[in-house]
Amino acid sequence: MVAEGPRIARRRLLAAATIGAAGAPVLAGAARAEPGPIAPPPAGDRGRPVTPGADRAAADDWSVLSGERVGVITNPTGVLRNLRNIVDEMHESGSVSIAGVFGPEHGFRGTAQAGGSEGTFVDERTGLTVYDAYGANVAKMRELFTTAGVETVVFDIQDVGARFYTYIWTMWTAMQAAVATGTRFVVLDRPNPVGGVARGPMMTAAYTSGVGAREIVQQHGMSVGELARFFDGEFLEEHAGGRLAQLDVVEVSGWRRTTLYADTGLDFILPSPNMPTPDTALAYPGTCMFEGTNLSEGRGTTKPFELIGAPFVDHRWAAALEEAGLPGVTFREAYFNPSVNKFAGQVCGGVQVTIQDRDRFDPIRTGVEMLVTATSLYPDFAWRQDSWDTARPFWIDKLTGSTRLRTQIDAGATGDEIEAAWADELAEFDARRRPYLIYR
Incomplete structure (x- = not known):
């Protein structure tokens, strides 16, 4: 039997990860992804095991990353079912050439409190350089990728589904830097622990910040893979001058939009020090x-x-x-x-x-x-x-x-009146995100 080359094996993994039950491709591994129809991952339901994208990639000996210098954005939540960090597993496998690791808020190993990072250091376990990416703007992130010699950026962090949780904005910054460098972007997807329902008010351009860099609603109801597709399709052209050269999402199997984290069968690893359960x-x-x-x-x-x-x-x-x-x-x-x-x-x-x-x-x-x-x-x-x-x-x-919520409360508005004020913008966002959704 003739052995597969790394790119053929990578395409096979992406095809397996992105073909829905109806046979419709959601993402293409060999070309830049276009928004497709919503297609379900392999069958799963409440109480049945959910398999994150990282485990699916590891089971295929990381072929999705073969042959390229990889920069990994992750933290303690980037683990396999055996609870080992993906960087440790990639490094020991010998199948992935890791150019560097990039630590978000709280750091790669998770030792920093809110608003802090671990700085840039050499990781004792792997000998890899860990770059401090928390608070980095696009120019700084681009510099970090160039310094490390990154050809593919991998993002694997457990989000918690709220606009003001900063990890998705680290991803957004990294995506802009990847456009500037022509770098491929890969998301090892994980479930949204609060499910797939979108709720709450919309961010406005005048109030964007590190806790809400772009116009999405307060509870976005998307996995990070879906968010990456949304960012690529809706925001990158305007804010980065173009879209990603290639975006690949290794999907979660067995997760549905109604499935909350307690029903996934996965261990909950603290995404940050004040997010214990x-x-x-x-x-x-x-x-x-x-x-x-x-x-x-x-x-x-x-x-x-x-x-x-x-x-x-x-x-x-x-x-x-x-x-x-x-x-x-x-x-x-x-x-x-x-x-x-x-x-x-x-x-x-x-x-x-x-x-x-x-x-x-x-x-x-x-x-x-x-x-x-x-x-x-x-x-x-x-x-x-x-x-x-x-x-x-x-x-x-x-x-x-x-300013709307604050001024409404100061003026004596009721909870029902406040919720009604964002109903139209929420409905518009819900419709706008649908072409980028992956999971039923």
Whole structure:
């Protein structure tokens, strides 16, 4: 039997990864991908195993990456089912020529806290250079790729499905740099842990930042592979002067848009220090909005983004939220003492957000109602202001995409009125993203 060359083997893996049940190709491995019809991966359902793209690539001895110098953007979530990091596995396999590793926020090995990185260093285990990519602009990312001699960029990080989680913007920056360098881009796809439903307000151009660099809604409802296709088709031409020379997505098998992370059969690896469980991820698209206030969002506790409060909050907040009757969630009166971040070392009153029905829970609608009731109950409630951005001082505006939510709440709008304000833009986004979706 004649042995396959690396490019033939790579094409076979991509074909296997991208042919739907109806036989329609979603992505092509040998040419730049064009948006195609939504096609399902191999059959899977709740409670049945889900296989990430990395495991599928590893099972084929990384043939999708053969013969090229590879730059890997990953972190501790870039693991196989055996829980070993893909860089360690690639390096030991001898099948991948790794030009360098690129660490996002929190770092490649995950040792840094929010807003931090590990810097550039030589990894002790592999001897590979790890470049600090957190906060890098396009010019810097391009310089890093050129310095390392990268021919193919691989992205493999577990996202949590919220616009303000920074890993997708590291990918966006890397994609722009890949356009500039003519570099191939490969996504080893993973499930969106909060499912495939899009929710919330749209980012506006005036409020783009590192927690929302382009115009997508607050809970985008896409895998990172789908987002890469969306970015390539919708934004790169305008912002990078062209599209990717080649975009390949090695798909997840067995994942459907209704499947939440708890039903995938996968171990949940903390994507960041304050994202310990799948329920944290479910709450995050809504309760992270409390970063934009003077209430603690639970950092420095064992329940970040599920414990919310401040020293001036009392039992009335939990009672008011329970009375609101929000679907799929209950609110327990809670007291906590954060070890770091806001109110470190002080006792805070507040609520514990407990998700009772994951299918009915709407994190953004929940977060809005929490903000509305907190502002009505507590005169000491305030929006966080940042002195470093005098033109756009309110952090909540960067998180939600505009001044609208903040000004509506200040004017006494109800949760229903606030949600109705973004209905049209959400529907438009939902329709716009459909050609780029991969999973049923």
